[in-house]
Amino acid sequence: MLHGIRILDLSRVLAGPLATMTLGDLGADVIKVERPGSGDETRAWGPPFDERGEAAYYLSVNRNKLGIALDLDLPADRATLHELIAGADVVLDNYRRGTLERKGLEPEQFLASYPKLIWCTLTGFGPQSDRPGYDYIVQAESGWMAVTGDVEGEPTKAGIALADVIAGKDTAIAILGALVARDRPEHPRSVAERRLFVSLRQSAAAALVNVAQNVLVSRKEASRWGNGHPNLVPYQLFLAQDRHLVVAVGNDGQWRACCRTLALDSLAEDTALATNSGRLAQRERIVATLSARLAERTAAEWIERLDVAGVPCGVVNSVQESLREVEASPLTGVAPSVPGTVRLPPPRLDEHGDMVRSIGWGAFGALRSAG
Secondary structure: OOOEEEEEEOOOOOOOHHHHHHHHOOOEEEEEEEOOOOOOEEEEEHOOEEEOOEHHHHOOOOOOOOOOOOOOOOHHHHHHHHHHHHOOOOOEEEOOHHHHHOOOOOOHHHHHOOOOOOOEEOOOOOOOOOOOOOOHHHHHHOOOOHHOOOOOOOOEEEOOOOOHHHHHHHHHHHHHHHHHHHOOOOOOOOOOEEEEEEEHHHHHOOHHHHHHHHHHOOOOOOOOOOOOOOOOOOOEEEEEEOOOEEEEEHHHHHHHHHHHHOOOOHHOOEEEEHOOOHHHHOOHHHHHHHHHHHHHHHHHHHHHHHHHOOOOOOOOOOOHHHHHOOOOEEEEEEEOOOOOOOOOOOOOOOOOHHHHHOOOOOHHHOOOOOO
């Protein structure tokens, strides 16, 4: 899909490497540049480590890349980087503001010199901020933690680095859009149009979607709903006889089907509950009644019945249970979520350094010919 597109990855940790891995999954040629000696910080973020000593965290977002280590304080390594930038379609970095400029690597100068180059910088809090972008801080400041967790409990972060993940996907989308626009000959893109910025903070704010809109429309502060939903009832976690499951009623037809399946005639016949607004007004009654009924049988029995009736539902799987249902590898991670392929394992530190120094972007062609 992106065959022949060259992505130079100057990023590290999670959001940036996830973006470039996604583009690599789509077929782009990606070269990952790391600092000598230590490389990407996530190489040390373990245990767990695999049998080669590579951290699982690093492995999760770095497949489909070649790896080179460059010391940007050395003229020879800066010259290598210049050559790679000159041959790239896209450069992605997540350096702190001013870092590249102090080393004589100003993105705007490269953009002016190479009219087809796109340069994207991923930041924590926008291009004018010097604050480091850490997922936990962004989850706190974006309002996510205020609406996550038990109703009477403390604010809670998501169990995964979701702000990083969303920002990484936003970055991939921004780059894809810029590539499409760049290749329209009727409207050449200026330096400013090819200079992209994505921030974790803005991605997290945009990801509030309906929660944000509830606040904007109602002019009231959002609340925590635990495992419930602010706009739908019943749409939450329940405990069956043996394990937890989720029932998610999204419309009035599903509500009627749910009542029939659970044999809850008292709820089905109550016209006040016929619409979602009415159910919201009687949240506690509905939840208590469903909780008592669902506790009478195993989750598997209820899932089978609710599925037949067309009521959205599911068990709460562990991560291991979830991974049994998808393609996943200890070396290359979970299979691409986009229509892509896994072609290369995550590179060892400077694994392809000699080849890239010797033939630059031609290393991909050499590997394809050899393989």
